[in-house]
Amino acid sequence: MASEKHSNKIKTGSDVIWLNIIAYGFLGLIALMCFVPFIMILSGSFSSEQAIIQNGFSIFPQDFSLEAYKTVFKDPAVVLRAYATTIGLTVIGTVGGLLLQTMTAYVLSRKDFEWRNKFSFFFYFTTLFSGGLVPYFILITQKLNLRDSYLALLLPLLFSVYNLLIMKSYIMAIPDSLIEAAKIDGCGEFRTLFKVVMPMIKPALATVGLFIALAYWNDWYNAMLYIKSDTKYPLQYFLYQQVNNIEAYKKLLSNSAASSVASAVSLPTQTLKMALTIVVTGPIVLAYPLVQKYFVQGITIGAVKG
């Protein structure tokens, strides 16, 4: 870091002390604010419904209870199916998307391909102007007839110009001589791509792969627009639906006055929402420390344009 290299020699002045107070304080506060909502969900999921209804959400679990998780896993098939859908989409989408993006970026980065600028613009233009939501909606639902099909979840996220640009800037960094050498050795374009280029851009594959995977994992929007049958819900939309159903259910209960309090307490609703959120978020938060560094690399490189 900047300051590490040139301090220490001189006694710490009051300016440095002030800066430290501000810096440690500010970072600590922001980090805390980023973290607390997660903790609130976690403790909410381990609290009893009664306690939440009486006191509201808190940072610590109140009246520790596993009731909410028991309710979530009473019928595990539903959750597991949503999990399977999301994992399937994420795996297929990431592998397919990476292949598609790498192959395209490889061609667009080849300086001996005269038309590369024309094709680059062909892709790039789509980020400048778009038909908007309605024509896209009609394309998916009426022209391609993908309503309620897994393809409606897979295809929209498969290719992105932003990822293409990141990939391209990575591949451009490979010395031309390496690709020429492969050519002289008699490698075709596909062999050069898979045997020479791909192994050299592993960090890019990791970064872009993670971007794609995250987009699939967190997608609820396409499911909301195109998926009708609840057996095909991916994880995030499953959560969205459950949360909204619980709210609707709660309203229904409070309308039927007499039994409301009793049944609202006996059936976990608020804590159930929390437990569901934990079940849905868990894997991504656990995988996060492993993947964070690739994201940091990718953002920095992607920023320096394609």
Add this chain to the structure above:
Amino acid sequence: MKKSGWRGFFKKLYKYRVFLLMLAPAVIYTLIFAYYPMTGIVMAFKKYNYAGGIWGSPWNGLENFKFFFKSGQAGLVTRNTVLYNVLFIAVNTITQIAVAIFLTEIRNKHYRKITQSLMFLPYFISWVIVGVMAFNIFSSDYGFINRIITYFGGEKISFYTKPQYWPFILLFFNVWKGIGYGSVMYLAAIMGIDTSIYEAAKIDGANVFQRIFKVTLPMIMPTTIILLLLSVGGIFKGNFDMFYNLVGNNGLLYNYTDVIDTLTFRALTSSNDFGMSAAIGLYQSVLCFITIVIVNKLVGRYDKDYTLF
């Protein structure tokens, strides 16, 4: 084209056949999913019906636009979209730069690592989950804030019926979600500063704050301006994910929370008004296109390397 031109073209077509084969999937994809929908903008000028489809439905000129503008919705959603984006861009830029500077200034490596990791965490979750978190914090019955208010003997605030609080709530979550991700860019810019400049400043007797304001900030100005301009390019785009998950179909809040994207969505899904929705979409696409072209000109004036096209 002359005959020899055509022959040259076919020759190249043959020469580049493998390249073209490799490009084919992405080109076909882009034609179907990006260029074909562009033809659908004619719907903005039609009275759409299901039987007629895009091409068979009758024309109705500028009726869709007239309704959109006369109903006052155009003004409202455009104002909201732009104001929110200005607010987000300003606060995000300041907080992200502050975080980046402080992260480079503190000495304790573990503290730096832990705080940075925690700040990055919100980037990884979906807006659906952020919606749940917002409810935990702001719900009138169970919300954390109302819990604190009542603890101190105050009156509960019904956030979900009072639109005036929502600019702050939306700003909070927007900053919250992007702070770890956004500060990385500035962090990289600061790392790129030549340390000898700091040493020179130190020899000249600059204190730590002068170093930040006179060296760090001016040195990361190019990055800042580029990033600012790029985000200004999206000033007419509302973050649908965020607005929809935090506000949803809560009509009580629309005056303060309805943006172009949420209106387009509602026109399509709730009122099934395809023509109207397409008109709003086209209005937005054109505004976006114009801003991006202007922004690109400005970026080009500033630093040619960062222009987009």
